[in-house]
Amino acid sequence: xxxxxxxxxxxxxxxxxxxxxxxxxxxxxxxxxxxxxxxxxxxxxxxxxxxxxxxxxxxxxxxxxxxxxxxxxxxxxxxxxxxxxxxxxxxxxxxxxxxxxxxxxxxxxxxxxxxxxxxxxxxxxxxxxxxxxxxxxxxxxxxxxxxxxxxxxxxxxxxxxxxxxxxxxxxxxxxxxxxxxxxxxxxxxxxxxxxxxxxxxxxxxxxxxxxxxxxxxxxxxxxxxxxxxxxxxxxxxxxxxxxxxxxxxxxxxxxxxxxxxxxxxxxxxxxxxxxxxxxxxxxxxxxxxxxxxxxxxxxxxxxxxxxxxxxxxxxxxxxxxxxxxxxxxxxxxxxxxxxxxxxxxxxxxxxxxxxxxxxxxxxxxxxxxxxxxxxxxxxxxxxxxxxxxxxxxxxx
Amino acid sequence: xxxxxxxxxxxxxxxxxxxxxxxxxxxxxxxxxxxxxxxxxxxxxxxxxxxxxxxxxxxxxxxxxxxxxxxxxxxxxxxxxxxxxxxxxxxxxxxxxxxxxxxxxxxxxxxxxxxxxxxxxxxxxxxxxxxxxxxxxxxxxxxxxxxxxxxxxxxxxxxxxxxxxxxxxxxxxxxxxxxxxxxxxxxxxxxxxxxxxxxxxxxxxxxxxxxxxxxxxxxxxxxxxxxxxxxxxxxxxxxxxxxxxxxxxxxxxxxxxxxxxxxxxxxxxxxxxxxxxxxxxxxxxxxxxxxxxxxxxxxxxxxxxxxxxxxxxxxxxxxxxxxxxxxxxxxxxxxxxxxxxxxxxxxxxxxxxxxxxxxxxxxxxxxxxxxxxxxxxxxx
Numbered sequence: 001x002x003x004x005x006x007x008x009x010x011x012x013x014x015x016x017x018x019x020x021x022x023x024x025x026x027x028x029x030x031x032x033x034x035x036x037x038x039x040x041x042x043x044x045x046x047x048x049x050x051x052x053x054x055x056x057x058x059x060x061x062x063x064x065x066x067x068x069x070x071x072x073x074x075x076x077x078x079x080x081x082x083x084x085x086x087x088x089x090x091x092x093x094x095x096x097x098x099x100x101x102x103x104x105x106x107x108x109x110x111x112x113x114x115x116x117x118x119x120x121x122x123x124x125x126x127x128x129x130x131x132x133x134x135x136x137x138x139x140x141x142x143x144x145x146x147x148x149x150x151x152x153x154x155x156x157x158x159x160x161x162x163x164x165x166x167x168x169x170x171x172x173x174x175x176x177x178x179x180x181x182x183x184x185x186x187x188x189x190x191x192x193x194x195x196x197x198x199x200x201x202x203x204x205x206x207x208x209x210x211x212x213x214x215x216x217x218x219x220x221x222x223x224x225x226x227x228x229x230x231x232x233x234x235x236x237x238x239x240x241x242x243x244x245x246x247x248x249x250x251x252x253x254x255x256x257x258x259x260x261x262x263x264x265x266x267x268x269x270x271x272x273x274x275x276x277x278x279x280x281x282x283x284x285x286x287x288x289x290x291x292x293x294x295x296x297x298x299x300x301x302x303x304x305x306x307x308x309x310x311x312x313x314x315x316x317x318x319x320x321x322x323x324x325x326x327x328x329x330x331x332x333x334x335x336x337x338x339x340x341x342x343x344x345x346x347x348x349x350x351x352x353x354x355x356x357x358x359x360x361x362x363x364x365x366x367x368x369x370x371x372x373x374x375x376x377x378x379x380x381x382x383x384x385x386x387x388x389x390x391x392x393x394x395x396x
Numbered sequence: 397x398x399x400x401x402x403x404x405x406x407x408x409x410x411x412x413x414x415x416x417x418x419x420x421x422x423x424x425x426x427x428x429x430x431x432x433x434x435x436x437x438x439x440x441x442x443x444x445x446x447x448x449x450x451x452x453x454x455x456x457x458x459x460x461x462x463x464x465x466x467x468x469x470x471x472x473x474x475x476x477x478x479x480x481x482x483x484x485x486x487x488x489x490x491x492x493x494x495x496x497x498x499x500x501x502x503x504x505x506x507x508x509x510x511x512x513x514x515x516x517x518x519x520x521x522x523x524x525x526x527x528x529x530x531x532x533x534x535x536x537x538x539x540x541x542x543x544x545x546x547x548x549x550x551x552x553x554x555x556x557x558x559x560x561x562x563x564x565x566x567x568x569x570x571x572x573x574x575x576x577x578x579x580x581x582x583x584x585x586x587x588x589x590x591x592x593x594x595x596x597x598x599x600x601x602x603x604x605x606x607x608x609x610x611x612x613x614x615x616x617x618x619x620x621x622x623x624x625x626x627x628x629x630x631x632x633x634x635x636x637x638x639x640x641x642x643x644x645x646x647x648x649x650x651x652x653x654x655x656x657x658x659x660x661x662x663x664x665x666x667x668x669x670x671x672x673x674x675x676x677x678x679x680x681x682x683x684x685x686x687x688x689x690x691x692x693x694x695x696x697x698x699x700x701x702x703x704x705x706x707x708x709x710x711x712x713x714x715x716x717x718x719x720x721x722x723x724x725x726x727x728x729x730x731x732x733x734x735x736x737x738x739x740x741x742x743x744x745x746x747x748x749x750x751x752x753x754x755x756x757x758x759x760x761x762x763x764x765x766x767x768x769x770x771x772x773x774x775x776x
Contacts (some may be wrong), residue, residue: 001405001465003698009397072397245616258776283763286770290692290714293775297691304399320684339472389683390676394656 003300005072012073016080023049024086024087032085032303033260035364036076037208040123040165046087047120057094057118064082064102064110065118071307082252083259092161093117093124096168096240100187104228104236113189125192127157127214135384137172138181138234142216143189144173146223151188153196154217159378163199163212166192172233179231187233190221204374206367207347234251241380248318249299249325254292257332262284265339275339285339288331316392319385325384326375333369340365397647399694401469408462409469416477422744428480433558434602443516444513449487453495456508464697467635468642472693475646478747480601481565482516482555490517490637490664492632493563493580497620502582506561518559518585520550520606521629521638528760530565530629531575535608537566537622542615544568544588544622546581546608548579556604557594559585564608568622571731579622580629587611599751627705637759638764641719644755648686648723651730651748655679660744675733682726710772713765719755720762727752739751 006011020041028042050056060066069077081088089095097115101109116122133140166288169192176184194198196219201209211364229238253357265276265285275281297327302317337344340362376382390396401409419439428436443449451466454461460466467488473481493509493712494503509515526532535548546566559648562583570577583590589611594604620628656679659670696715702708726747731738738745756762769775 001399001694003694005397037638162473186676240462247683255776256773262774280769282770283766286766286774287717288765289775290717290769291688293714294692294718296697298687301397301399301691301694304397308400317678317687320687322685324688383677386677386680387673389680393683394676394679396656396660396670396676 001055003285003297009072009076013080013245016077017084019053020080020084020086023053028389029085033256035368036344037210038087043087044120044123046215046388047089050089051119052158052335056089056120057098059095060098060114060118061102064098064114072300075303079252079255079355082250083256085253085256090120090123092170093120093122096126097124097168097189098171099239100227100236103239104187104232108224109227121164122167123162124168124170125166125214127160127161127169129159130156131158135381137237138185140172142171142173142184144171144221146175148209149223151221151223151225153188153216153221155188155216157216158202158211160199160212160214161210163192163214164201164209164291168192169197169214170227174232176231181361182234184231185233185237186230187227187236187348188221189225189227190219194219194221196220202261204371206371208367208371210371219304241311242318249321250329250375251292251296251299252323254295254325254332257336258285258289258292259327261332261335261339264336268339268341270341276336278315281338285335288335290323291331292328295321295328298324316388317387319380319392322385323376324380328376330372333365333372335368336365346367364393404440405465405469408466408748409473412448412470414471414477415442415446416473417608418538420477420479421526424577425478425480428602434596434600435482435558439479440481440513440516441693441761443481443483444511449483449513449612450511452487452491453507453511458501458511459507463665464635464638464700467639468693468697469684471642472646472649474749475643476650476731478600478647478744478751482518482558482601482645484636484639485518485555485559486510486516488521489632489636490561490563492635493619493628493732496631497580497625497628499616499619501616502619506582507593509560515560516555516558517561518555520553520556520562520564520583520603521633522551522553524549524551525572528764529573530633531626532573533565533567533576533578534572535564535566537568537581537618539568544613544615545619546583546611546613548608550608551608552597552603553606554597554601554603556592556606557602559584562590562606563619575626578624578626578629580619580625581609581613581617582619582623583611583613583617583735587613594622595771597754599754601746601754630705630709633759634708635700637712637716638693638696640755643716644723645686645690645693646720647752647755648654648682648689648726651726651745651752652679652682654745654748655682655730655733658737678733680727682729684724685722685751689719689726692718706772710769710775713760713768713772714775716760716765717762717769718756720765723752723756724762729770 028046031038057065058067058077060070101113130140144151144153170189172185173188174184175186196217198215200213202211203209266274268275270278299321304316312379343362344366448470450459451462455461494506523534535607537544537546560586564581564583566579566581567577568579589609591607592604597603658674660668662669662757690716699708699711730745731749734745737743
């Protein structure tokens with residue numbers, strides 16, 4: 001047992017860190033620190049910088065543009081990226097559909113889609129959840145019917161993150177109504193520019209527009225856009241959801257936010273002195289930091305285990321990462337709210353895209369708090385994670 | 397970065413787990429409790445035979461040169477089996493003082509007897525008003541000729557009832573809460589002026605309140621610098637905290653396992669109660685708490701080798717906080733999920749709960765250590 005990073009790993013961390021220092025556009029970083037949303041251009045610009053460096057799809061196999069890093073290197077990269085902070089790669093392309101395509105897609109699909117995913121020539125979105133299918137995803141109803149050399153798609157998806165920017169969607173569609181619900185689903189990809197696709201934004205409680213409803217009305221999709229085998233889509237979806245494990249705890253994000261809390265708490269006064277000197281506040285912050293330290297170690301245990309024993313089956317311990325990671329992220333946003341006190345109230349009617357620089361950036365703290373309620377809901381709600389632990393780990 | 401045990405450590409784990417599986421089930425434990433002193437000399441002898449009592453001592457001192465990881469392995473196993481024998485008091489704490497600051501003569505006088513199991517030790521530190529502050533010492537050691545005269549009262553001295561030798565903190569100068577002027581002294585338990593009031597503790601161990609009245613010891617009784625040993629005390633107590641963290645992890649593992657087994661078999665409304673989602677989620681949260689505790693136990697184990705005393709103390713304090721929170725949740729919920737049977741002395745789960753609870757109140761509780769981490773500026 002040796003919990004220290006090796007010299008090589010430390011050097012790697014320095015390399016990554018200095019690359020971010022030299023290459024992340026300062027305005028992009030500032031907006032992230034202040035909790036603002038980025039424009040599509042700002043994100044794509046950064047991802048292309050990352051891709052040019054060869055780090056855009058770091059965890060992909062080498063032949064498709066990956067880096068061949070060890071699990072620990074991936075961990076370090078993610079942590080540095082999150083805590084710098086810089087925008088994380090677009091998960092829908094890089095972490096979700098990409099691995100499905102290189103694992104289950106045919107040669108033509110690999111050639112056609114993978115380089116465009118890596119360079120974000122296509123912005124991908126995820127068509128999984130439906131109004132009636134949230135945690136019970138397999139009950140989804142969006143239908144794909146085979147007509148000649150086309151799929152005809154009808155139905156509705158929801159919570160589709162950043163669909164307003166998307167060029168492509170990967171979609172779970174029902175292709176067999178008679179089979180058991182998990183067995184009649186196929187994984188189909190198509191252009192968001194197709195006729196019959198309508199995107200309706202959903203404003204969330206933070207005031208922002210991150211998610212959308214997407215409607216499909218007789219959308220025609222070429223038959224070759226099916227990934228893998230017909231009616232095997234549920235397997236690919238499970239593969240996809242279990243694939244991205246190391247970033248799930250978002251330790252770097254919480255670390256960055258704790259630094260911000262400390263910075264702010266040393267400036268904002270309470271009782272005539274900086275609130276960081278208030279014993280009750282400081283102990284609450286310390287409690288959060290300790291939880292985060294424990295989470296970081298737990299994550300490293302999962303990472304080390306992966307490195308040693310291969311990725312193989314999803315490690316149920318990643319449910320621990322999801323539960324604690326989301327709770328801690330939420331706690332950090334609560335602490336920020338506590339720090340700014342009455343100044344949590346002002347609402348920036350211009351939204352959080354940074355267009356209204358005159359508005360004090362503390363105006364983003366309450367929205368960030370509201371927005372972060374999502375992290376215990378998405379990606380398999382924390383209650384679903386508890387079900388997973390109960391079944392897969394405890395055998396209940 | 398490697399969380400796995402190496403070959404030797406794996407063998408150590410197998411050997412202690414094997415020994416305890418054979419000789420420490422719940423029924424056997426009940427018998428040991430009834431033996432004189434409240435623990436089994438035979439089991440202690442077996443631990444000595446397997447070299448476990450010599451584990452952390454250097455090879456030059458007749459030990460095996462084990463480090464933090466080796467102690468973690470042993471303490472986890474002792475926790476899992478709810479062991480009564482005074483490993484913490486004798487090997488971890490007593491041994492710790494001797495390893496870090498004992499003179500050659502002191503080591504020669506005590507270490508071989510610890511290793512062969514013929515002698516046990518006890519750490520007399522807690523005072524009426526000291527609570528968890530290690531520097532808060534009212535007991536005095538006054539110079540007399542070459543030696544010292546010790547006067548004071550010590551409380552809840554673990555293994556104080558049985559120990560052959562006491563390790564006593566006493567003030568050689570300054571006021572009660574001064575950080576300098578505290579010394580550490582080896583005092584034979586049968587020295588003139590030592591009186592003991594012994595009692596069992598809530599968790600089935602044995603302790604004593606010890607009064608020292610004009611106890612005379614020689615110059616060679618002081619371990620380290622008698623006028624400035626707070627650093628030494630902090631170091632050894634930090635190691636004890638790390639050991640307690642590992643013991644708690646073992647206790648939590650066994651509590652969770654026992655509880656999950658119970659809710660799989662206990663039937664109500666015609667089904668196993670473990671099929672109810674509210675209980676499943678509670679058990680999942682217990683698993684999360686236990687895993688977070690395990691992570692911090694490993695972190696603390698690593699930190700016990702930090703050269704920087706501040707970083708070491710901060711990391712170990714953080715671990716004790718996590719362990720404290722986790723053990724309270726796992727302990728309490730183990731009883732809750734067992735229902736009425738969890739309230740009885742005959743079920744083993746309550747005994748695990750009680751030991752866990754006492755660990756929280758040993759060498760600083762959650763609030764105490766959380767304050768220390770906060771005062772040190774946190775961890776990030």
